Amino acid sequence: MVFNSLVFLVFFVVVYSLYRLLPHRQQNVLLLVASYFFYGWWDWRFLSLIFLSTAIDYVAGKIIYISKERPRRRKVALIVSMTSNLAILGFFKYFNFFADNLVVLLQWAGLPTFTRHLNIILPVGISFYTFQAMSYALDIYRGHLRPARSFLDFATFVAFFPQLVAGPIERASNLLPQIENPRKVTRAGIESGTWLIFWGLFQKCVIADNLAILVDGVFDSPTPTGAMSLLALYAFAFQIFCDFAGYSNIARGLARWMGVELMLNFNNPYFAVNPKEFWARWHISLSSWLRDYLYISLGGNRRGRRRTYINLSLTMLLGGLWHGAAWTFVAWGAFHGALLVAYHWWAENFSLKGKPDSGRWLWVRRIAFFHLVCLGWLFFRAKSMGQVGVMLTQILTDFSWTPAATNLLAAMILFCLPLWLVQLLQEKTNNLAAPMELSLVPRTALLSLMILMFLALSNTGGGAFIYFQF
Amino acid sequence: MNNHLQVIEIERMILRKAWWLFPVLGVLVSLLFGGPFWAWVANQPMVIHWQDICTLRSAILAAVFSLIPAGWRLGLKVRRARAWTGLCVLLVLCAAEWGLRQPTVQTALWLAVEPRIEPSQHFMREVCYVRLEENAGRATDDPSVIVVGSSQVLNGVDIGLLRSELQPCPVIRRAMFGMSPLKALAMQPFMPFQKDDTCLMYLSEFDFTNQDPFPYAWLRPYSTWASLPGVLDCIPWTTRMHFWRQVSDVSIAASTEWWRARDFIRQIAFHMWAQPEAQTLAASGPDPAAELAENAKARIRFSVAEKNGLEEFARRLETKGVALCIFEGDVNPALYSPDRLRAKAEIREYLEELSLVSSYRFVSVDEQNLELTPLDWLDLSHLNAVGRERLTRRMAEELRSFAREMDASGG
Numbered sequence: 069m070v071f072n073s074l075v076f077l078v079f080f081v082v083v084y085s086l087y088r089l090l091p092h093r094q095q096n097v098l099l100l101v102a103s104y105f106f107y108g109w110w111d112w113r114f115l116s117l118i119f120l121s122t123a124i125d126y127v128a129g130k131i132i133y134i135s136k137e138r139p140r141r142r143k144v145a146l147i148v149s150m151t152s153n154l155a156i157l158g159f160f161k162y163f164n165f166f167a168d169n170l171v172v173l174l175q176w177a178g179l180p181t182f183t184r185h186l187n188i189i190l191p192v193g194i195s196f197y198t199f200q201a202m203s204y205a206l207d208i209y210r211g212h213l214r215p216a217r218s219f220l221d222f223a224t225f226v227a228f229f230p231q232l233v234a235g236p237i238e239r240a241s242n243l244l245p246q247i248e249n250p251r252k253v254t255r256a257g258i259e260s261g262t263w264l265i266f267w268g269l270f271q272k273c274v275i276a277d278n279l280a281i282l283v284d285g286v287f288d289s290p291t292p293t294g295a296m297s298l299l300a301l302y303a304f305a306f307q308i309f310c311d312f313a314g315y316s317n318i319a320r321g322l323a324r325w326m327g328v329e330l331m332l333n334f335n336n337p338y339f340a341v342n343p344k345e346f347w348a349r350w351h352i353s354l355s356s357w358l359r360d361y362l363y364i365s366l367g368g369n370r371r372g373r374r375r376t377y378i379n380l381s382l383t384m385l386l387g388g389l390w391h392g393a394a395w396t397f398v399a400w401g402a403f404h405g406a407l408l409v410a411y412h413w414w415a416e417n418f419s420l421k422g423k424p425d426s427g428r429w430l431w432v433r434r435i436a437f438f439h440l441v442c443l444g445w446l447f448f449r450a451k452s453m454g455q456v457g458v459m460l461t462q463i464l465t466d467f468s469w470t471p472a473a474t475n476l477l478a479a480m481i482l483f484c485l486p487l488w489l490v491q492l493l494q495e496k497t498n499n500l501a502a503p504m505e506l507s508l509v510p511r512t513a514l515l516s517l518m519i520l521m522f523l524a525l526s527n528t529g530g531g532a533f534i535y536f537q538f
Numbered sequence: 539m540n541n542h543l544q545v546i547e548i549e550r551m552i553l554r555k556a557w558w559l560f561p562v563l564g565v566l567v568s569l570l571f572g573g574p575f576w577a578w579v580a581n582q583p584m585v586i587h588w589q590d591i592c593t594l595r596s597a598i599l600a601a602v603f604s605l606i607p608a609g610w611r612l613g614l615k616v617r618r619a620r621a622w623t624g625l626c627v628l629l630v631l632c633a634a635e636w637g638l639r640q641p642t643v644q645t646a647l648w649l650a651v652e653p654r655i656e657p658s659q660h661f662m663r664e665v666c667y668v669r670l671e672e673n674a675g676r677a678t679d680d681p682s683v684i685v686v687g688s689s690q691v692l693n694g695v696d697i698g699l700l701r702s703e704l705q706p707c708p709v710i711r712r713a714m715f716g717m718s719p720l721k722a723l724a725m726q727p728f729m730p731f732q733k734d735d736t737c738l739m740y741l742s743e744f745d746f747t748n749q750d751p752f753p754y755a756w757l758r759p760y761s762t763w764a765s766l767p768g769v770l771d772c773i774p775w776t777t778r779m780h781f782w783r784q785v786s787d788v789s790i791a792a793s794t795e796w797w798r799a800r801d802f803i804r805q806i807a808f809h810m811w812a813q814p815e816a817q818t819l820a821a822s823g824p825d826p827a828a829e830l831a832e833n834a835k836a837r838i839r840f841s842v843a844e845k846n847g848l849e850e851f852a853r854r855l856e857t858k859g860v861a862l863c864i865f866e867g868d869v870n871p872a873l874y875s876p877d878r879l880r881a882k883a884e885i886r887e888y889l890e891e892l893s894l895v896s897s898y899r900f901v902s903v904d905e906q907n908l909e910l911t912p913l914d915w916l917d918l919s920h921l922n923a924v925g926r927e928r929l930t931r932r933m934a935e936e937l938r939s940f941a942r943e944m945d946a947s948g949g
Contacts, residue, residue, distance in 0.1 A: 074783045259620075281808070471811065478810035497544050505545040508613035509606075511623050516630040523796040524803040528787070 069109040071318045072273050079106065080322065087326060092250040096224050099247075099326075103227035107192070114191040117156055122219075122226045124152045125201040129215040129222075132208045142209060149205035153198040160194055165393030193233030195390055199357055201226050204240040206361055213241055221247050230322040234315045236333040236353035243330070251327030261324030263504050268317030270518050271310035271487065277527035278483050279307035282476050287449060294467040297459040299476045301442045304449050306484050309337065312351070332500070338441070339495050341433040342415075343407040346441065358387050377412065381405035391448070396456070400447040407440060483525070486518060546614060557607045564603030568596035578811075579646050581653035638795045644673045651802045654809040662805065664714040665759050671710075672728045681734040682708040683937060684860075686722050689715045690867050691740045693920035696930040703934035707941070716756065718745045720772055720847030724757050726854060727764045733859035736937065736944075741848070742867025743878065743885040744919060749841045751777045754784035761791035761798055768854070772846035838881045845888065852896040862898035863940055864889060865906065865933060870915040901936055908932055 069076050083102045087095055108115050128149035135141040174181045204222075207213035216222035225244050231237075286292045286300035316333035323330045333353050340346035347355040363383040369376040381402070388401015450456045493502045503514060569575055569591070574584045616622060637643055652666045676682070683704060685691060691713035701709045712729050714721075719741065731737065750756075752773060757766075766788060770778060778785055791798040855862050866886060869878070886902055893900035906929075914925030921929060 074786060278804075278807075474811045475809050479808050482807055482810070493545070493548070496548055497541070499541050499544065501541065502545050505542045507546060507549055507610070508616045508619040508622055508626060509610040510549060510613075511619065512626040512630060515623065515627045516634070519627065519631060520634055520796060523794060524800050525807055526800075527804075 069106055071315065071322075072269060075109075084325065088253070095251070096220055096247060099229070100220060100224045100227060103224065103229035103232060106229040107227065107232055110192045111189065114194075117160075117191055117194070118197060118227060119223075121153055121156060121198055121201050122223045125149050125205050125226070126216065126219055126222045128205050129208045132205065133215045146205055146209045150202060153202045157194060157198045160188055160191055162389075162393045163188060196235050196237055197226055197232060199237050199354075199390075200239075203237070203357060203361060204244075207240055213244075216240070216244055217248055228323075228328070230319040230326075230328075231330055234312070234319075235351075236316055236319065236331050237357050238330060238353065239357075243328070246328050253325070253327040257324040257327060260501060260504065261321040263501070264317045264321030264324065266321075266518070267490070267503070268314040268319075268321060270522060271314030271317065273526040273528070274518075274521050275483050275487055276307045276311035276314060278525065279303045279310070279480065281527070282479055283307055283449070286476075287451070287455070292459065292462060293470060293473065294462040294465065295469050295473040296476065297462045298467075299473060299480065301446055301449075301459075303476070303480050304445050305338070305438070305442050306480070306487065308445065308448070309334070310487065335500065336491050336495050338438050339434055339491070340441075341430065341437050343404060343411045343437075343440075346437070347404075347408070354387065354390070358383050358390075362386060373416070377409045380408045380412070384408060395453060396447050396450055399453065399456075400444055403444045403447055407444075486514070486521065489514070549610070549614065553607050553610060557604075560603045560606045561600035564600035565591055565596045567603070568593065568599040571595060575646075579650040581650075581811075635794055635796065638799070641673055645670065647799065647802065647806075648673065650806050654805055660715050661756070662802065665802070668712065668714065668725070668728055669759075672730070676710070676730045676732070678708055679732065680706075680708060681732070681736070682710055682730075683736045683738055684710045684712055684729060684731065685738045685740075686717070686729065687713045687740040687867075688717045688745060689713075690742060690744070690919060690921075693916065694740060694867075694926055694929050695933065696926050699927065699930045700934055703931065704937060716753075718749050718841075718847070719844050719851055720749070720769060720841075721753065721756055721760075723772065723847045723851040723854070724765050724769045725760045726851065727762050728760060731855065731858050731860045734861075736861045736863060736940065737855055738863050738865065738933065738937065740865045740867050741885075741889065742869060742919075743838075743881045744867070744869070746844045746885050746888075747838045747840055747881055749844055751841075751843070752781035752784050754781065754788055755801075757788045758791045759798055759801065761788040763792045766792045768850050769847070772850055773843045777843070838877050840881070840884075849892065849896065852892070852898055855898075856896065861940070861944060862896070863937065864893070864898055864900050865936070866900070866902045868903050868908075868910055870912055870918045871910070872912050872915075873918045899936075899940055906932055906936075 069079060079102075083098065086098055090098055104115055104118075107118060128145045131145035132142045135145065171181045204213070204216075204225075208215055216225065221244065225238070225240060225247050228238070228243065228247070283300050283304045286296050287304075289296075292300065313334040320330045320332075331353055333351060335349040335352065337346055337350035340349050363379055366379040366382060367375055368379060382405075384405030385398060385401045388397045388399070388404070391397045391400070446456055446459060447453075450459065490503050493506075494500050496502075497505075499505070503511070506514065569586065572590050572593075572595075574586045574590055578584050613619070638647070648666045648670045652663065652670075655662045655666075683700075685695060685697065685700070692715065695713075697709060697711050710730060712725070714725075717725070719739075722739070729737075757769065770785065791800075796803075852862055866889065889900050890902070892898075908928055910921075910925055910928070914921055914928065916922040916925075
């Protein structure tokens with residue numbers, strides 16, 4: 069059941085109608101049942117996994133909290149919580165990857181090998197809810213949080229359906245109090261939520277799903293020209309942004325309808341001028357999770373420059389692996405780790421930090437950094453490292469312009485134009501709700517254009533969101 | 539600063555610094571009325587000359603577009619802009635719907651689609667032809683023969699020969715690949731029927747068996763509220779419930795041309811300035827032996843919706859005063875199997891019985907007396923040039939005799 073489907077529309081109308089009629093405690097029961105139904109729609113068998121993860125973290129959280137005087141017991145409870153979540157994640161997501169690579173390694177070393185490739189189905193959204201559950205136990209352990217009052221509230225926090233399968237990866241400190249306390253549905257919340265849902269659906273169905281057709285055509289071709297490869301990379305940059313940011317916007321919009329405020333996940337990332345800023349704007353819930361629970365746990369920047377660089381690289385490498393069990397994701401993470409290390413080194417040696425950006429140079433830096441991000445996306449999207457090499461070679465050696473390239477460019481501009489206009493406005497005003505603040509004429513023009521593009525150009529057969537597979 | 543005021547300040551800055559963009563936009567829009575636009579429509583190189591830009595029309599449009607900033611400025615003063623937005627958007631959408639339905643826009647749309655589709659996209663091409671012909675209207679109000687049917691008609695009837703045989707009676711072709719009776723019913727508003735016309739249908743058991751239970755991709759570009767309720771009534775309610783998402787889709791299509799023509803608008807969007815790369819088409823037709831084996835395997839399933847569709851189609855033609863003549867279709871004798879012969883007999887019996895109720899002319903294969911042999915067929919279901927000529931002459935003969943009978947009976 070995906071947000072861009074009629075089935076979900078029916079589901080949400082039914083759930084929301086009941087939600088508005090019920091008092092707070094019953095609302096939570098309804099949300100939990102609806103969330104489990106929503107998740108079970110894909111494969112009901114995996115409900116046991118989410119329930120197991122929820123139960124372990126709930127009990128671990130309680131034990132950690134009540135064992136303030138018994139550090140050993142606290143540690144054991146935390147380790148149980150971490151290992152059980154990582155074991156679920158590791159088995160379902162990474163078993164075959166590690167087994168296959170171990171076989172390759174053993175073959176390379178001339179040692180006897182084995183065949184252990186299991187036919188494992190990856191449960192939807194497993195990386196999201198396990199990370200969310202883990203942060204709960206970690207926050208209690210660090211003393212930043214007290215445990216949930218009831219299992220119902222905690223289970224609702226883990227399974228809250230708008231953000232269950234593709235984030236934002238919520239922190240208990242933000243979402244849990246909203247689950248535990250009565251929520252107020254306001255007119256402003258419904259208005260801004262409606263805009264977020266509409267804008268998210270537009271990003272997904274009109275921009276991302278149409279760009280996917282253009283991108284897939286080039287990446288499936290054995291020998292695309294350099295121009296086509298470069299345009300496809302640009303298109304993929306906007307496709308993946310709109311696909312993921314679209315989901316996050318819809319999730320935030322649906323939550324607002326229910327009086328819940330989810331954290332911001334994207335803040336115009338392609339306006340970033342350096343990798344640090346990019347990761348403060350892109351998939352904020354994951355990057356802040358990695359910062360708070362991995363980078364800082366590794367020592368952060370407290371143990372000298374060299375250790376900081378190692379920590380940064382390791383964090384980004386694992387961040388890449390979080391996205392999927394493939395070397396292309398590892399390479400993507402390593403690439404961004406290298407960018408961050410290079411940026412920190414440059415900034416420290418040439419004291420760039422704190423210098424204001426302005427005027428034309430700002431745009432030059434934005435465009436230059438966007439190209440670096442696109443280079444990273446090549447690793448992310450390519451089917452193999454071989455394809456990365458082929459496409460890079462084509463871009464650098466065979467930049468022949470073809471009629472197909474003209475079509476690709478024209479279509480990309482057509483689909484992305486509303487996105488660029490909206491983002492320019494948001495960036496200029498530093499206000500993501502700026503489109504809703506427009507005066508009558510431009511607002512009418514923008515909404516009419518979006519509705520007409522939705523009617524005539526949306527891809528109704530687009531299917532699931534890319535990040536569901538992570 | 540307040541968020542709203544900050545946005546308004548930026549709008550004011552745009553109006554101050556970029557007002558000149560609007561007259562320029564007006565000049566660009568004026569090109570839509572000139573040669574460069576039609577060159578783009580035809581997928582030809584677009585060359586813009588000074589004389590295309592320096593026209594009275596572009597001056598007028600530049601002046602009209604200059605009014606937009608003025609309207610925008612007025613809009614800045616509107617209080618409760620949010621409340622008015624819904625109404626304004628609705629007005630713009632209605633204007634856009636009206637605009638897309640205008641004959642010139644329709645002509646441009648369908649002409650623009652045609653050179654941008656791949657050789658293998660037969661359905662899209664046929665829809666373009668139908669919509670263009672429908673948009674152009676009938677050439678004459680004289681009673682005409684309108685030929686309706688599937689690819690069996692496209693291949694099996696030589697329309698040029700039929701026209702010359704039936705002169706001076708005009709002959710209009712509205713056949714399309716895969717057009718079964720239900721689809722013909724859906725497409726009926728796009729068929730130029732008038733009183734005293736004759737509709738010629740060629741139907742075989744193919745049209746009543748193994749059809750899509752809900753062919754929504756086919757129905758969408760022909761979906762209108764004039765035909766859709768009738769089409770849906772023909773489909774069993776269990777099928778409608780099963781395909782409820784597709785029913786919603788065609789219902790939206792019936793309401794707005796922007797949705798109805800969306801597959802075609804998207805085709806243009808993806809091929810704005812160049813033809814799609816031609817797919818390598820098989821040099822010859824399908825392998826007859828493989829096709830025969832495939833057909834022999836298929837279990838014959840009758841479609842209730844198609845029978846209902848034919849009955850409703852016949853009823854609508856009768857209401858319009860259009861005479862219907864159904865030719866029983868045949869298939870390559872190589873395809874005959876006990877199952878298929880049984881299905882053929884059943885469909886023939888059904889069409890004969892229905893002809894008594896719906897008062898149409900039914901010409902069975904026996905009456906046609908063509909005695910087609912495997913040599914008359916291109917493949918298992920489509921006639922070759924020899925078979926096509928024989929069938930067309932026989933149809934012309936039947937239609938002449940039908941017309942004489944109609945004249946004699948005064949109807």
